[in-house]
Amino acid sequence: MNNKILKTLGATALLSSFAGTAAADVVIAETETTKISMFGILDVGLLYQSNPSIEGEENLTMETSGLRQSVFGFKGNRQLDGSTSAFFNLEAHFDVDSGMLHGSGDAAGEADDSSGTLLFRRQANIGLTGDWGTVIAGRQYGPALLAHLGTEPRVFKEQFSNLYSWAYSQLFSTVNPSDSEAGRNTNNDVGIFFKNAIQYRNNIGGIDFGILYSFGGQEGSSKNGDVIAVGASYGTGPVTLSGSYQIMSDQDTGEDVVESFGIGAAYKIGAIDLKVNFLNTENHDSLGNEILDVDALGLGVDYKWSEKNTMTVAYYINEDNAAADDATTKSFVVSNEFTLGDSTTLYTAIAYVDADEMGTISQYATSIVAAPAPVGEKTTLVNVGVNFAF
Secondary structure, eight states: OOHHHHHTTOHHHHHHHHHOOOSSOEEEEEOSSEEEEEEEEEEEEEEEESOSSTTOOOEEEEEEOSSSOOEEEEEEEEEOSTTOEEEEEEEEEBOTTTOOBOOOOBOOOTTOOOSSOOSSSSEEEEEEEETTEEEEEEEEEOHHHHHTTTTSTTTTOSSSSTHHHHHHHTTTTTSSOSSTTSOOOTTEETTTEEEEEEEEEEEETTEEEEEEEEOOOBTTBSSTTOEEEEEEEEEETTEEEEEEEEEEEOTTTOOEEEEEEEEEEEEEETTEEEEEEEEEEEEEOTTSOEEEEEEEEEEEEEEOOSSSEEEEEEEEEEEETTSSSOOEEEEEEEEEEEEEETTEEEEEEEEEEEEOSOOHHHHHHTOSSSSOOOTTOEEEEEEEEEEEEO
16 A cells, blocks of 8 residues: 555545554455455453442443454555555444444434444445545545544543544434434434545645535435535644534434534643643534534643553543533543553553533533443543454
């Protein structure tokens, strides 16, 4: 695979930057012009929670994907004429603790299956890349979240980061609405994956950017059910900057039901990385009424204190401004990653979460964990696990 694909964050870089795959994949077929490889991540650990409910009982469970999502997939690259290459990505998401495919966050359309049996939830796409940039068509990562990987305090790790705040705040007004006035967008999977999508990516003057459009596919209007997402990052010397914008429309009315933007910055001083990231997401129903307005602020410090160890300290303040009462979740996280060897990591993370009294939507949309800490409680969580990538 040529360097241009990596530079423009084409198929391989989109995958490895977020899913955390190893740089060296397992080649399963190769000819003079074509290379096909397999890759994967297996991640499993134990999660202790002091207050899983308002009753205050302790809980210890086996959890998958504490550091990164457990995935497997295939990708390929074929050299074409000149400097152009064709590529494909197929990436599935599964749970190591149960062996089941991970559930999808897709909204249910008439022909959709949202039962959790979706095979290639994360990626099913093909594309072309060359000196002019990269074009990707099919189900794929959106550019908005990818833009902030260098500035989010915990790089959107699966547990104890603003990944869940991002995902849940872009879920409620678009998936399986029980209220006829709620919005719906069947191209959106928790604001991270988009189907029926085409994306252009490039790196110009140090600015790495992506522009995605997901086709609504509804009769009578090209806007109904569509998604527009843009994201960009810029890195020069010790400084990294990021920005994003994403908007989704209701597939029946064309009203904008989810709108989000984000900015971030990071600064490297020797073995220390300082990070700040701000995300905002607003949800509206199909009539335009506001139902969610989440501000998610993350502050963090990475410290590589030895060749094999990196410690992170992060603080999150997530607030739903649309809630009637104060709906804020404050989270303090300390973690360490120990590299055992080739793409194998032991990780430990401790989180202290203080959640205000709030409704279900606010509780999930301000959370840094999959199962939010109970409202009105102070909760301690400890996650210890191993991450194996190939």
